[in-house]
Amino acid sequence: MSSNLIQESAPHDLSVSTTGKVMRTLILTLIPALAASVYFYGFGIIITMLITTVSCVLSEMICLKLRKKKINLIWRDSSALVTAVLLGFTLPPLLPWYLSVIGSVFAIVVVKQIFGGLGQNIFNPAMAGFVFLLISAPLPMTTYVNAMPDAYRIISPSRAASIIFNVDRSASELDINRQISKLDYLDRFPEKEQFRIADGYTGSTFLVDAKHEQPERNVQGFVAENAPDLSFYTLFARVVIGVCFLLGGAVLLIRDIIDFRIPLAFLGTSAVLTTAFYLAAPELYLAPWYHLFYGATLLGAFYIMTDPVTAVSKPSAAWIFGCVIAVLFVIIRNLGGYPDAVAFSVLLGNACAPLISVMTRRREFGQGFTPENIND
Numbered sequence: 001m002s003s004n005l006i007q008e009s010a011p012h013d014l015s016v017s018t019t020g021k022v023m024r025t026l027i028l029t030l031i032p033a034l035a036a037s038v039y040f041y042g043f044g045i046i047i048t049m050l051i052t053t054v055s056c057v058l059s060e061m062i063c064l065k066l067r068k069k070k071i072n073l074i075w076r077d078s079s080a081l082v083t084a085v086l087l088g089f090t091l092p093p094l095l096p097w098y099l100s101v102i103g104s105v106f107a108i109v110v111v112k113q114i115f116g117g118l119g120q121n122i123f124n125p126a127m128a129g130f131v132f133l134l135i136s137a138p139l140p141m142t143t144y145v146n147a148m149p150d151a152y153r154i155i156s157p158s159r160a161a162s163i164i165f166n167v168d169r170s171a172s173e174l175d176i177n178r179q180i181s182k183l184d185y186l187d188r189f190p191e192k193e194q195f196r197i198a199d200g201y202t203g204s205t206f207l208v209d210a211k212h213e214q215p216e217r218n219v220q221g222f223v224a225e226n227a228p229d230l231s232f233y234t235l236f237a238r239v240v241i242g243v244c245f246l247l248g249g250a251v252l253l254i255r256d257i258i259d260f261r262i263p264l265a266f267l268g269t270s271a272v273l274t275t276a277f278y279l280a281a282p283e284l285y286l287a288p289w290y291h292l293f294y295g296a297t298l299l300g301a302f303y304i305m306t307d308p309v310t311a312v313s314k315p316s317a318a319w320i321f322g323c324v325i326a327v328l329f330v331i332i333r334n335l336g337g338y339p340d341a342v343a344f345s346v347l348l349g350n351a352c353a354p355l356i357s358v359m360t361r362r363r364e365f366g367q368g369f370t371p372e373n374i375n376d
Helices: 019-029 031-041 043-068 071-077 079-090 097-113 127-135 157-163 167-187 206-211 232-252 259-281 288-293 297-303 317-336 341-359
Strands: none
Touching: 019 031, 019 071, 019 079, 019 157, 019 232, 019 297, 031 043, 031 079, 031 206, 031 232, 043 079, 071 232, 079 097, 079 127, 079 297, 097 127, 097 317, 167 206, 167 259, 232 288, 259 317, 259 341, 317 341
16 A cells, blocks of 8 residues: 655654754854854855765765665755764864764764664764763864954964865965964054964864963963953854844744753753852852853854754753753753763763653553542
């Protein structure tokens, strides 16, 4: 008996009719954050995201071919594109190309397709790929571009590509350092005539510096007695990008694509816990607003934790799920070895999701009733 019915993977019962439309809507809401990232950090993120996109799509195509599935599933569900975009946002913009390829292949092949494809994976593919790279290559995975004025001009597409693909790397870095020191910052800070650029235009993040107690190093990667203080500019960049994530998340909430309970529970619990840590020992722990805007906190809250495949579906479970991830997030960031704990807390939350779903499962109709208490 033939049937024309098409079986779709999660998510279901949404105002947007198909999984593919949901995924493509999600990608479109990330365009403002991508544009802001290019403005403040240069074109490296675009090239890295193109690498992850090609790698994820090709990996998905090969796996579907080996599993004798239709290749058009790549466009129909667009989940590989979402994985590529989310992974591109979390990777350092100037990460060597082969590491981006390795992380993408691991996310699609090992985390997603080996478990059965979309709707069957138990861990978020993008976060699993990020953690795999972080553990395998910790030095390049913790070296990010520092926010700087006119970054989109200084780290142009050609210069970013020359670094990512290791084409005349030393000459590219020397040229950019010369551009930064002589053309840009001296004009913007005439009262600060002498300063030295450390680590070129890259360096550890603010969270890493704060974690390892390096007060002499500011958040841009500059070290000098008379170095211009751009910490406010870096904070401004993070706030702008964070607002873009918030606006994109608001669109997803309005269109009923994500459950508001998960980001609300996560951000609310995180705010309470980080405030408690800060009030208890302000000399050891960062203020709550740093935890909110630095790292991938807002990206994780609206775009990663709400993944319908690896999260929970019931309203009561969603509150618990968000709170569990928040507790793990604060513990790892404040007390653990990794300053940006979103990826680890999300993966641990994914592991807890089945148990949370079982604990909040509704009682089956008629279960627990006997003829004696049926009228109670």
